[in-house]
Amino acid sequence: MSDTAHAPAAPGSHAVAHASHPDSFYVKIWGVLLVLLVVSVVGPELGIRVVTLFTAFGIAVVKAYLVIKNFMHLGVEKKYVAYLLLTMLALMVVMVGGVGPDVLRHQGTNWDNVAAKKAVEAGLKAGGGHGEHGADHGAPAPGAASPGEAH
Amino acid sequence: MSTAAHADHGHDHAHAHHEPGFVEKYLWSTDHKMIAMQYLFTGMAMALVGGFTVYAFRMQLAFPGMSVPGYGRVTATDYNALVTTHGSVMIFWVAMPVLIAALGNYLIPLMIGCDDMVFPRLNRLSYQLFLISAIILVASFYVPGGAFGGAWTSYPPLSAKAEYSLTGLGSSMWLFAVALEFAAFLLGGINFVTTVMNSRAPGMKMFDVPIVVWMIIIASILFMASVGPLIAGAIMLMFDQQLGTGFFDPAKGGDPVLWQHLFWFFGHPEVYVVLLPAMGIVAEIITVFSRKKLFAYKTVLYTAIGTGVLSFFVWAHHQFIAGIDPRMANVFSVTTLLISIPVAEMVFVYIGTLYGGSIRLTTPMLWALAFIAEFLLGGVTGIFLGASGADIYFHDTYFVVAHFHYTFFPIAFIGSFAAITYWFPKMFGKMMNETWGKVHFWGTIIPFNFIFIPLFLLGIRGDHRRIYDYRHFPDLMKAGMQDLRILATISLLVLLAFQVVFLVNFFVSLFRGPKAPMNPWNANTLEWQAPSPPPHGNFPQGLPNVYRGPYEYSHPDRKDDYWPQTEPASEPAKT
Amino acid sequence: MPTGRLAVWWLIASEIVIFGGVLGAYLMHRLGHPEWANQSMHTSTWKGALNTFILLTSSLSAVLAHNAASRGDGKRAAKLLWATIGGGAAFLVVKSFEWTAEIKAGYTISSNTFWSFYYTAAGIHGLHVIAGMIVMMFVAADAAKGKELQRVENAGLYWHFVDLVWIFLFPLLYIAK
Numbered sequence: 001m002s003d004t005a006h007a008p009a010a011p012g013s014h015a016v017a018h019a020s021h022p023d024s025f026y027v028k029i030w031g032v033l034l035v036l037l038v039v040s041v042v043g044p045e046l047g048i049r050v051v052t053l054f055t056a057f058g059i060a061v062v063k064a065y066l067v068i069k070n071f072m073h074l075g076v077e078k079k080y081v082a083y084l085l086l087t088m089l090a091l092m093v094v095m096v097g098g099v100g101p102d103v104l105r106h107q108g109t110n111w112d113n114v115a116a117k118k119a120v121e122a123g124l125k126a127g128g129g130h131g132e133h134g135a136d137h138g139a140p141a142p143g144a145a146s147p148g149e150a151h
Numbered sequence: 152m153s154t155a156a157h158a159d160h161g162h163d164h165a166h167a168h169h170e171p172g173f174v175e176k177y178l179w180s181t182d183h184k185m186i187a188m189q190y191l192f193t194g195m196a197m198a199l200v201g202g203f204t205v206y207a208f209r210m211q212l213a214f215p216g217m218s219v220p221g222y223g224r225v226t227a228t229d230y231n232a233l234v235t236t237h238g239s240v241m242i243f244w245v246a247m248p249v250l251i252a253a254l255g256n257y258l259i260p261l262m263i264g265c266d267d268m269v270f271p272r273l274n275r276l277s278y279q280l281f282l283i284s285a286i287i288l289v290a291s292f293y294v295p296g297g298a299f300g301g302a303w304t305s306y307p308p309l310s311a312k313a314e315y316s317l318t319g320l321g322s323s324m325w326l327f328a329v330a331l332e333f334a335a336f337l338l339g340g341i342n343f344v345t346t347v348m349n350s351r352a353p354g355m356k357m358f359d360v361p362i363v364v365w366m367i368i369i370a371s372i373l374f375m376a377s378v379g380p381l382i383a384g385a386i387m388l389m390f391d392q393q394l395g396t397g398f399f400d401p402a403k404g405g406d407p408v409l410w411q412h413l414f415w416f417f418g419h420p421e422v423y424v425v426l427l428p429a430m431g432i433v434a435e436i437i438t439v440f441s442r443k444k445l446f447a448y449k450t451v452l453y454t455a456i457g458t459g460v461l462s463f464f465v466w467a468h469h470q471f472i473a474g475i476d477p478r479m480a481n482v483f484s485v486t487t488l489l490i491s492i493p494v495a496e497m498v499f500v501y502i503g504t505l506y507g508g509s510i511r512l513t514t515p516m517l518w519a520l521a522f523i524a525e526f527l528l529g530g531v532t533g534i535f536l537g538a539s540g541a542d543i544y545f546h547d548t549y550f551v552v553a554h555f556h557y558t559f560f561p562i563a564f565i566g567s568f569a570a571i572t573y574w575f576p577k578m579f580g581k582m583m584n585e586t587w588g589k590v591h592f593w594g595t596i597i598p599f600n601f602i603f604i605p606l607f608l609l610g611i612r613g614d615h616r617r618i619y620d621y622r623h624f625p626d627l628m629k630a631g632m633q634d635l636r637i638l639a640t641i642s643l644l645v646l647l648a649f650q651v652v653f654l655v656n657f658f659v660s661l662f663r664g665p666k667a668p669m670n671p672w673n674a675n676t677l678e679w680q681a682p683s684p685p686p687h688g689n690f691p692q693g694l695p696n697v698y699r700g701p702y703e704y705s706h707p708d709r710k711d712d713y714w715p716q717t718e719p720a721s722e723p724a725k726t
Numbered sequence: 727m728p729t730g731r732l733a734v735w736w737l738i739a740s741e742i743v744i745f746g747g748v749l750g751a752y753l754m755h756r757l758g759h760p761e762w763a764n765q766s767m768h769t770s771t772w773k774g775a776l777n778t779f780i781l782l783t784s785s786l787s788a789v790l791a792h793n794a795a796s797r798g799d800g801k802r803a804a805k806l807l808w809a810t811i812g813g814g815a816a817f818l819v820v821k822s823f824e825w826t827a828e829i830k831a832g833y834t835i836s837s838n839t840f841w842s843f844y845y846t847a848a849g850i851h852g853l854h855v856i857a858g859m860i861v862m863m864f865v866a867a868d869a870a871k872g873k874e875l876q877r878v879e880n881a882g883l884y885w886h887f888v889d890l891v892w893i894f895l896f897p898l899l900y901i902a903k
Contacts, residue, residue, distance in 0.1 A: 021793070023790055023793055026786055026789050026790055026793070027786065029786075030782060030783065030785075030786040033782045034779065034782065037775065037778055037779060037782065040896075040897065040901065041771060041772075041775045041901070044901050044902075044903065052901070052902070055901075056897035056901040056902055057897055059897075060893050060894055060896070060897045063782075063893045064890050064893050064894070067785060067886055067889060067890055067893070068886075068890065070789075071785055071786075071788070071789040071882075071886045071889075072883055072886045072887075077727075077735075078727055081735050084735065084736075084739050085735075085738070085739060085742065087376070087739075088376060088739050088740075088742040088743055088746070089742060089746070091376055091377075091463055091743060091746070092380075092742070092743065092746030092747075092750055094463055094464065095380060095412070095416050095746070095747070095750055096750045096753065096754060098412065098416075098464075098466070098467060098479065098483075099409065099412040099413075099416075099750070099751075099754060100754055101475075101476040101478070101479050102406075102408045102409075102412065102474075102475050102476055102479070103406050103408065103409050103412070103751075103754040103755065103758060104754045104755075104757050104758040105476070105758065106758060108476050108477070109476070109477050109478075110477070111474045113401075113406070115401035115402065115404065116401070116404060116406065116758065116759070119403075119404030119759065119761070119839075120758075120759055120760060120761050121761075122761075123404075123759065123761025123762070123764060123765075123838075124760065124761045124764070126761075126764065269729045269733075270729075270733065337740055340736075340740075341733050341736045341737055341740070342733075344736055345729050345732045345733045345736065348727075348732060349727075349729045349732060350729075375736070375739065375740040375743075376739070376740075376743055377743070378740075378743070379740060379741070379742070379743025379744035379745075379746060379747050380743060380744075380746065380747025380750070380751075381747070382744050382747065383744050383745070383746075383747030383748035383751065383850070384747060384751070386748070386846060386850065387748070387751070387842075387846060390835065390842065390846060394835055394836055395836040396835055396836050396839070396842035396846075397836070397839050397842065398751075398839065398842055398843075398846075403839060404759065404838070404839045405839055406755070409751055409754075409755075413747060413751070
């Protein structure tokens with residue numbers, strides 16, 4: 001297609017001159033990533049909840065940012081690619097936001113997810129017991145979100 | 152990157168012009184037009200499957216217990232399998248392949264003026280996956296237990312456990328077929344989007360792209376963005392069926408409502424995935440046959456994009472009676488009512504295009520006008536269902552069925568017939584017979600209304616929609632309700648009979664029809680500047696340049712009432 | 727933008743929602759089920775960390791391969807791609823030891839919904855690792871002959887995405903106890 005593919009809407013669309021870093025640059029980024037990995041593993045060992053959340057998920061975001069920016073060169077890529085990826089992430093936030101109230105909560109204004117509550121109770125009671133099968137508590141609860149109908 | 156940036160395209164043809172054999176030409180082709188034909192004919196064959204299933208179960212509803220000619224007695228299990236297959240086939244194996252895959256493959260390269268898709272082999276793979284998925288679906292009728300009978304929405308726990316659905320293998324085959332079909336359309340969608348972004352003819356700016364191409368692209372992106380969670384959900388449901396996990400099983404701490412959310416997070420954008428291409432087809436046809444510029448091109452485009460965005464915020468209106476959080480039901484009611492605004496806007500724009508035009512009532516134009524009228528009815532009845540209060544009453548009645556079919560029949564069939572009759576001369580190089588085309592048109596539209604208006608009436612009277620034999624429900628047999636069912640079924644028989652007219656007209660025109668000129672409708676878009684049918688490579692006289700938008704009809708400075716996109720502006724207008 | 731790279735970006739976009747679906751579902755269940763902590767404590771953090779290390783390193787070799795390819799050095803690009811494929815293989819080996827140990831200890835895909843998610847999410851990711859390895863084999867074979875060098879970057883992009891998914895799977899499945 002190269003002979004005809006000059007979409008005028010995208011001038012200079014080919015080969016943005018990226019990846020101009022020397023190899024040593026990428027090795028440095030890799031070093032930073034490894035340090036972050038160590039932090040994310042050691043952090044939770046302290047047993048402080050806030051620290052755990054921050055080191056586990058905060059650092060995952062930082063790591064992801066480093067990989068996207070430096071290894072995938074999103075910084076010098078066309079802007080719409082970043083918007084595209086962010087849109088997809090935003091859609092997932094929308095999905096979790098819309099679904100969360102039903103799946104995450106086990107009790108609502110006029111419903112009660114009996115089965116899920118039982119599972120939580122039994123699981124907590126069993127503690128860290130080995131091979132605890134979550135399968136055998138209780139019949140499917142009738143109130144638990146009866147399978148509805150759809151078009 | 153710089154060294155080889157230009158070599159990046161999968162063209163594996165265009166060298167070595169030897170005459171391809173039958174297999175290479177018809178079955179193993181990478182030519183976008185042939186792949187489009189494969190999709191079209193597979194879609195038409197699957198439409199026969201979908202039509203046959205609806206025939207069998209509607210006969211059971213109208214005349215319970217009878218031995219249906221050509222099928223035999225419909226048992227309760229059969230009935231479930233037939234309804235499920237009808238729904239799945241018509242949406243996933245008819246509407247999607249014909250409207251998006253067939254028309255997208257056929258029209259995109261021709262309308263943007265290039266010789267093929269950017270990834271022809273990916274394109275072929277996409278069709279092959281699709282074909283395999285269709286075969287798996289049809290084959291599921293013949294496995295022990297029969298085809299899946301848990302409705303096209305496949306809600307667990309019914310669909311998750313063989314002891315509930317009684318179709319252990321059938322349900323997994325259904326799920327696998329659907330997932331494979333999604334993979335096929337993902338590949339196709341990526342191909343469409345990259346082709347339009349990178350291969351437009353020189354001079355074709357964003358607003359010179361025909362609306363139908365825009366619509367197919369927006370639909371492909373919507374599909375890509377919405378189907379992911381359902382693919383993940385399909386894997387989870389497959390594990391529930393085959394490995395005994397409990398993702399959607401409340402007895403194991405899972406949550407069946409999660410599946411509904413994952414399904415409808417895809418399922419509602421899916422409505423617009425098929426609606427938008429049909430809207431695009433209508434835009435092309437009404438401009439050509441009213442000889443007018445499309446009223447408010449940019450409005451249509453932005454409205455379509457807005458509809459697409461909004462369609463991600465409405466999905467839970469399918470679940471108002473599933474026990475979702477009532478506060479969320481409020482939110483989703485509001486968004487659902489909001490989305491009727493952009494769709495209505497598009498309809499108004501189309502009416503604005505028609506206003507004052509010199510309308511020619513050819514067969515494609517009739518279909519396009521019927522689309523606007525019938526879809527309007529479907530849209531208006533959707534308002535009742537979008538409001539959660541009314542929906543709680545209507546949801547499990549035939550009102551929903553009728554509403555759904557008033558939207559999807561115009562999309563999947565009226566839209567497809569409009570497209571087929573309009574582009575037939577280009578596709579096959581022959582003209583279709585207009586008289587028989589009109590006979591088929593009226594023979595489809597009139598019975599269509601006589602099928603579904605009775606269903607609206609039944610729904611308002613509380614006719615529950617998941618019943619196999621109404622004789623067991625005296626409350627639903629009173630005061631002529633069965634008569635309405637019989638009326639709907641007989642209208643369906645008439646409608647199905649008239650499809651024979653279409654098939655005969657299609658194949659007779661294909662082989663015996665008069666030869667079509669290059670541009671029989673005097674249209675502007677690029678595909679009409681290629682020979683009919685276009686050869687391999689599309690534009691033997693060289694790939695076209697584009698000088699203007701696609702809808703320059705009845706331009707005051709010109710004698711001709713059309714102005715092809717390829718005609719250089721410098722050339723003095725014929726006065 | 728070259729068509730191949732553009733297509734890979736669209737592919738990644740569509741993969742984001744696939745992983746988004748399974749991880750979003752997991753996240754919601756996890757937050758609603760505090761008792762899963764009793765299950766997740768049996769995952770092996772050090773094996774997960776080792777795999778993170780392996781994938782990060784293979785991402786490094788993938789980007790170095792891209793660097794070599796953009797200099798026109800197909801041979802070096804191919805070597806580095808093979809190193810990346812080796813990384814993928816090492817990842818799968820660690821994974822198989824890990825899963826074997828867990829299944830032997832009685833934590834199978836159907837024993838609890840936590841474990842169902844654990845195996846499903848990591849399994850889908852593992853399939854992507856395998857797919858990436860297969861793609862890179864073809865790309866490396868071409869690159870060694872100096873052909874289709876732009877594909878090195880495209881395969882690399884996909885590989886970084888697979889790495890990214892693991893970066894999030896690791897804390898979700900292993901660290902959050």
